[in-house]
Amino acid sequence: MSGTNITEQTIAALINDLKDARKRTLELVEGLDQRQIIGPKLDIVNPLLWEIGHTAYFHELWTLRYMDGNAPFLENADELYDSINIAHEDRWNLPLPSLDDTRAYMQQVLDAEINRLKNKEVTALDVYLTRYAVFHEDMHTEAYTYSRRTLNYPAPVFANTVLVDEHYDTGPLEGDVEIEGGRFFLGANEDTDFCFDNEKWQHPVNIETFSIAKAATSYQQYAAFVDDGGYQDPQYWDQEGWNWLQENNLHAPDGWKKDVNGNWLIREFDQWNPMRAHAAVIHISWYEASAWCHWAKRRLPSEAEWELAASGSPGNINEKRKYPWGDESPTVAHVNMNARAMRTIDVSALPAGDSAFGCRQMLGNVWEWTADTFNPYPGFVADMYQDYSEPLFGQTKVLRGGAWPTRSRMIRNTWRNYYGPDRNDVFAGFRSCAL
Numbered sequence: 001m002s003g004t005n006i007t008e009q010t011i012a013a014l015i016n017d018l019k020d021a022r023k024r025t026l027e028l029v030e031g032l033d034q035r036q037i038i039g040p041k042l043d044i045v046n047p048l049l050w051e052i053g054h055t056a057y058f059h060e061l062w063t064l065r066y067m068d069g070n071a072p073f074l075e076n077a078d079e080l081y082d083s084i085n086i087a088h089e090d091r092w093n094l095p096l097p098s099l100d101d102t103r104a105y106m107q108q109v110l111d112a113e114i115n116r117l118k119n120k121e122v123t124a125l126d127v128y129l130t131r132y133a134v135f136h137e138d139m140h141t142e143a144y145t146y147s148r149r150t151l152n153y154p155a156p157v158f159a160n161t162v163l164v165d166e167h168y169d170t171g172p173l174e175g176d177v178e179i180e181g182g183r184f185f186l187g188a189n190e191d192t193d194f195c196f197d198n199e200k201w202q203h204p205v206n207i208e209t210f211s212i213a214k215a216a217t218s219y220q221q222y223a224a225f226v227d228d229g230g231y232q233d234p235q236y237w238d239q240e241g242w243n244w245l246q247e248n249n250l251h252a253p254d255g256w257k258k259d260v261n262g263n264w265l266i267r268e269f270d271q272w273n274p275m276r277a278h279a280a281v282i283h284i285s286w287y288e289a290s291a292w293c294h295w296a297k298r299r300l301p302s303e304a305e306w307e308l309a310a311s312g313s314p315g316n317i318n319e320k321r322k323y324p325w326g327d328e329s330p331t332v333a334h335v336n337m338n339a340r341a342m343r344t345i346d347v348s349a350l351p352a353g354d355s356a357f358g359c360r361q362m363l364g365n366v367w368e369w370t371a372d373t374f375n376p377y378p379g380f381v382a383d384m385y386q387d388y389s390e391p392l393f394g395q396t397k398v399l400r401g402g403a404w405p406t407r408s409r410m411i412r413n414t415w416r417n418y419y420g421p422d423r424n425d426v427f428a429g430f431r432s433c434a435l
Helices: 008-029 048-068 077-081 099-119 124-150 219-227 239-247 286-296 303-311
Strands: 176-179 182-186 203-207 210-213 256-258 264-268 271-274 367-373 397-400 417-419
Touching: 008 048, 008 099, 008 124, 048 077, 048 099, 048 124, 099 124, 176 303, 182 303, 203 303, 210 303, 219 264, 219 286, 239 286, 303 367, 303 397
Parallel strands: none
Antiparallel strands: 176 210, 182 203, 256 264, 264 271, 367 397, 397 417
16 A cells, blocks of 8 residues: 555565665675674774664664554664664674574564555655665665675675676776856755755855866776875875874775785785776775875865766756766666676776766766765755764765665765765775866
8 A cells, every 4th residue: 555646666666675675785794604793893894793783773763663653673672783872882792683583683674664565554754764774774785895895704795796797898088078167056956756864955056167087096097106106205195194194004005915026916805806907996095085186186076066077967057967877777887886896897887877078987886085074065954863964074075976886776966975084995986176
């Protein structure tokens, strides 16, 4: 049954997304032993056993308890999985259920969510909160994926992965496109079917004419900076970045080393592989992206410039597209997402995904750092999940576009991601602008 304007197709799609998100979560813990699903206590990861239970708890909290007033399936669910009230460092010391019992709890929640969608009058709020919970799980599955790399675990095995595709190995894409500026409306339009609180709402900003790279920075382009001594020369780094570099004793990006012949090897999960010269460079911090720009006499785009390059149209910069190529949902011809390739692909691949200005891969492949600190848009009001954005304002940097493990169902041109400028474990790279 469905309420006003909620179609059976919408409900069926939600149910499919719920099942798909949960399948991806379970694929990410498959093959890990009892030690690995807890893992070492690090600031940048969670115990995987805790994290998968937390995502199910989020579904239960918002779609079953908040909406229907149901009692929790686990009496101590709040004491185990409430991320707002459980300090990060305490998550390793909780009396967590076993992996089998955690899976059983996750299945209980999923079955109850699906049953309520099939058997109640579904409202717009039901749809919104179910989508929110799916996207929350999608964000966590991306986090599980980078956690497996951070912890040097084997690559996960996903049902949809296609490791070899001739459309991915297409070489470099050099050059910039010039984009005429003007008064641009940044952010999500109020008639959008779903967005997060930090995208609300569209508001005017003035943008000067600028030139932005057609493609993200490649490994080869970044390696030229490393080989030129960029990690030993403070002139390219701001003071915070230089301090971070020294504290972490980095002489190259995380997961880079040279073989006996002096060629770069790149660590992908627990494997060292030859550097793929024209693939988008990834696992680069904001500090590193900024330093490369100083060395190359370039700069990072503002997030308004990035959104204009992704969504605008020549001649009418406010004729905004949902995706760079238009309003058609992403396909494998448009984006490298959903962990199909399990890595970044060449920056010239997938021309069908170009923006109206000719910028390639603005969605997928690699999250792209922008110059801006993450701050609220004018008139910001937190959504029901009040800790999604607000605690990170003023202290993180904005990334745009999504990466190879990001789920394509949740991404769009107005999506704002945010991490601290020191984070080189996440799936981040960058494209640059001319000075």
